[in-house]
Amino acid sequence: MDLEDTLLMMPGPVPVAPRVLRAMSKPMINHRSAEFAAIYDDCREILADVYQTKNDIFVISGSGTAGMEAAVGSVVESGDKVVAIENGKFGERFKDLAALYGEVVPLEFEWGTSVDLELVKEKLEAGAKAITLVHNETSAGILNPAAEIGKLAKKHDVLFIMDGVTSLGGDEVKVDEWGVDIAVVGSQKCLAAPPGLAMVSVSEKAFEVMNDVKKRPYYNDLKAYKKSGDKARTETPYTPAIPLFYALQEALHIVKEEGMEARINRHRVLSEAVRAGVAEMNIEMFPQLNEYSQYSNTVSAMKAPEGIDGEDIKGDMKKRGIIVAGGQAHLKGKIFRVGSMGNVTARDVLSTIQGLEIVLKKRGCLDGLGAGVEAANSVIDKL
Template sequence: MEIEDTLLMMPGPVPVAPRVLRAMSRPMINHRGAEFAAMYDDCRDVLADIFQTSNDIFVVSGSGTAGMEAAIGCTIGPQDTVVALENGKFGERFKDIAARYGQVDPVLCEWGNSFDLAEVEKKLENGARAITLVHNETSAGILNPAKEIGRLAKKHDALFIMDGVTSLGGDDVKIDDWGVDIAVTGSQKCVAAPPGLAMMSVSKRAFEAMDDMDRMPYYLDLKAYKKSADKPGTQTPYTPAIPLFFGLQEALHIVREEGMNARMERHRTEGVAVRAAVKALGLEMFPQLNEKSQYSNTVSAMKAPEGLSSDDIKKDMKARGIMIAGGQNRLSGKIFRIGHMGNAMPKDIMLTIQQLEIVLKNRGVIPNIGAGVEAANEVFDARL
């Protein structure tokens, strides 16, 4: 099947609207001129609404991981301790980045399990410069308790650094209310732009913490981003990926046109529909929740049926024109994941579930098809 016909139902990259692709084909402009400054300011205005923040907003030409490294590299020195929370692949990544710059005191959970907040607080009581959290752990389909972590960070005077890569733009993320000092997201997730840009919010407190840093990254120096953004005629400190900025601006206009409340509700409803279908098909969700964690509203992670590798499900779905995701690292072959973020619509969810049913029936997992589609449809009928 031609790649143009493949429906991307992964947890990013997500399908990009044609108008975004058209915007990226615009002629080049001067990245030190008024046209770029106006575009950058426009993007930052919409992003401030998505982040629900009055903090500084920056866009870095680099993936979400570049944003994660900027957050750590600009605030953590060799003698500083970071409490790094890990219950999935991206929590592990934050931990590994922190270990490159400072000392790590990790809180480790089995991937997909919920954090014990008492254990988190105990770590913070030992003294820490910062705490890192992946709000929506994409690798495991679990939404972690950012509000509660923010409360603990404030209580123990630690910087709160948060990966919001797959929650910002698709879920209710209250950066200021939760006391997030640095938050990071990526262009190819809920905002539904092409990959390659990291969007960040940075608090005054975070910038004050940078004042006593002996060394800072060069390309990822957030103080340099602030200095350039504060100039008359907003700029980035280094040459930006201009076509990606064109695409980001158009994608953000789509977000604004839909409205964040409507966009968040669409993501939530699609998550509920997928989970209803999973239950109707006799499958099991992967995350192990407690009273403070939730299922992700932007990606669902399911255990592979007994005796079947998730790689087989992924392969069969791809052959039917739908790209879903398998498990990463230690979860390889054990789980499969369906993304419902960005511009994914109910019709995309319904088609994905329909094809999943056919795959499962062909593999001898279910005797008949229809139960999953019916369950998902009931959710959409009730909510849309």
């Protein structure tokens, strides 16, 4: 398999632009210097637009999970109640983090089903310090109601911690308007940078809370990031992954050149095209929506057709040079997922739908070729 000629259609890592790869080959610099500060400031400025926030934003050298741990660990300590909403793998991760740092109040929904806001209200009425939500639950391809959770969190004066790992940079996220106190994104998803960086926005309220938390994580302490980020010549508390910062800066310039409105529209149209294509192949979407949830605009989760293992679809697609994702944990084999995030193009989506048609026809669950591609293409025409 030629790894230089493979189409990554998974929900991260995503293909990165050649200019982003080239940026990583620049010389190392002093990370406590005006040169590094300029890169960090530039990244934070563009990220503020992505996040739609005036809050502070920090860049942690670590993957998305490091950002999730920084978020929970910096404001939650032993005895603090955290309502952890779970309808997929990453909601479960927040639950585990909440249990590690504080006292978890689990609010579990079957993976891929919608969050019941009435139950959220009940849990918040009982009192809590924070609530966690995964905005775009990648494991199940469902977009959760962040704005509504934000309203409830505000009403009950509870910190709202949101995983925007696969929504920020690809779908609409309004951190200030929704009242998100801490929001996390990973570099290798919609921002189309390499893996290894986590960006975290932090509200004034969250900083106030942090001041009273005695046992915070060491490496992932957001208070330490604030102290270094507030210096006249901005820094990170520990040595940053400089090549990844170069790459992030270049990737964010691509985001800025495209503009967030166009970028969000492209993600929405291309994921709708994936859904239209698979619907034509009689493949069912996995999420069960209610009035407050939507299909993800960055990753589509589909049920494997009757009698076929989702892992086999993934394997057959890989043989064609297209990497899609399978299901995680108990969903392994039952679903498969197609990412359409980052710099994804119409050509990528059409190649994937065409590949799926061939794979499914070979496995005897499709009669002819072309209907899926045609359906996807008619959506793509909106771009």
